[in-house]
Amino acid sequence: MFTYPSIVVFAGLGFNYIIELVSNRKAKIALVALPFVMMILPLIHIVKNHPYEYVYFNELAGGVDKAWGNSELDYYYHSTREASEWIKENAEKTGLETDGKIRVATWHVPSVKNYFRNDTNDFKVTFARWYQKGNIDWDYAVFTITGISPEYLNSEAFPPKNTVYSVDVDGKPICLVLKRTSKADYYASLLKNAGKLDSAIVLYNEALNDNPFNETALLNMSEIYLQKTRPDSAMVYLNRYFEIDPLDDNANYFLAYANLMMNNPVEAANVCENILKHNHKYMGAYTILRDIYLRQNNLFGAEQVMLRMIDAAQIDDNFAQVWVAVNRAQGLDERMAYVKLYKAFIESAEKKGNDKEADMYREYLDQI
Numbered sequence: 001m002f003t004y005p006s007i008v009v010f011a012g013l014g015f016n017y018i019i020e021l022v023s024n025r026k027a028k029i030a031l032v033a034l035p036f037v038m039m040i041l042p043l044i045h046i047v048k049n050h051p052y053e054y055v056y057f058n059e060l061a062g063g064v065d066k067a068w069g070n071s072e073l074d075y076y077y078h079s080t081r082e083a084s085e086w087i088k089e090n091a092e093k094t095g096l097e098t099d100g101k102i103r104v105a106t107w108h109v110p111s112v113k114n115y116f117r118n119d120t121n122d123f124k125v126t127f128a129r130w131y132q133k134g135n136i137d138w139d140y141a142v143f144t145i146t147g148i149s150p151e152y153l154n155s156e157a158f159p160p161k162n163t164v165y166s167v168d169v170d171g172k173p174i175c176l177v178l179k180r181t182s183k184a185d186y187y188a189s190l191l192k193n194a195g196k197l198d199s200a201i202v203l204y205n206e207a208l209n210d211n212p213f214n215e216t217a218l219l220n221m222s223e224i225y226l227q228k229t230r231p232d233s234a235m236v237y238l239n240r241y242f243e244i245d246p247l248d249d250n251a252n253y254f255l256a257y258a259n260l261m262m263n264n265p266v267e268a269a270n271v272c273e274n275i276l277k278h279n280h281k282y283m284g285a286y287t288i289l290r291d292i293y294l295r296q297n298n299l300f301g302a303e304q305v306m307l308r309m310i311d312a313a314q315i316d317d318n319f320a321q322v323w324v325a326v327n328r329a330q331g332l333d334e335r336m337a338y339v340k341l342y343k344a345f346i347e348s349a350e351k352k353g354n355d356k357e358a359d360m361y362r363e364y365l366d367q368i
Contacts, residue, residue, distance in 0.1 A: 064170040069150040079167040079175035083142040084115035105138030134185035134216025141178040157213035157244040182210045231258035253284045283314045
């Protein structure tokens with residue numbers, strides 16, 4: 001196995017060998033000069049973008065402009081330092097703070113918390129994911145673009161209108177500082193969790209008036225209307241959500257659920273299969289698919305979905321109970337249903353090369 005130093009050595013030796021093959025003096029000079037010419041654009045990038053020079057894509061690949069939204073950029077989260085320093089220097093209390101401390105939300109808690117380690121009297125760092133940030137109590141937020149979908153990044157929702165600072169590389173934002181202008185979505189989430197759905201709707205609408213692309217409010221409003229068995233209303237908010245992120249798993253799960261409620265099982269199944277194409281670990285898509293087949297009394301189809309759940313290691317709490325019911329409906333007794341289940345687990349574990357797990361299920365099989 002080659003190390004980086006050895007690769008550099010071999011590359012140098014190979015380039016030298018090519019130079020030695022050329023007899024023309026001018027061609028030799030051109031070859032010797034070539035590496036220095038090729039360094040010009042990377043050097044310009046380094047000078048322009050220090051200390052983020054490692055966020056570089058060569059011009060043949062389209063540079064940072066082409067990579068932005070399609071590849072990870074600041075994957076070591078270096079930009080969170082500049083963003084954190086900006087907050088410490090510029091943050092203002094607005095009266096929305098809890099405990100008198102300015103809460104800073106981020107997906108990258110270890111790095112951001114480190115930069116506020118000497119400022120804990122005034123700041124508190126808290127965890128939040130980009131798409132669920134509206135559910136969390138925060139005053140400022142630090143987010144690199146890691147984990148935000150390309151569709152969202154290229155939509156009119158990005159950057160959010162409450163962006164107050166941006167760390168850029170070659171003119172492209174790699175990290176944002178957000179300032180909260182309203183906590184209506186946060187208080188709405190508290191009401192939603194308490195089951196006070198009508199009151200939550202009022203506050204979510206207030207949040208959407210403040211920011212029509214508030215993804216937390218849009219998604220939670222669609223969920224509320226599904227809970228209220230009003231899928232047509234849920235679809236209004238889902239369609240608005242899909243304008244900014246059409247491939248979001250949770251939104252598509254709600255779309256499948258809404259279609260099921262509106263008696264569109266084929267469309268619901270198609271949505272679930274689309275989710276599983278790019279995320280085979282999404283449990284909700286499997287359970288909806290299984291329920292569709294069960295409603296249609298398609299026992300074979302339900303069983304095939306459950307075999308896929310085993311392969312994806314996505315087993316819900318009532319999995320064994322449903323498996324036994326499906327197989328008893330096909331003529332097996334309970335013991336033989338469990339025999340078939342354990343054999344399915346063994347086969348799945350063997351396909352993955354997980355001998356320890358396969359042996360565990362063999363022991364279970366021997367006990368029945």
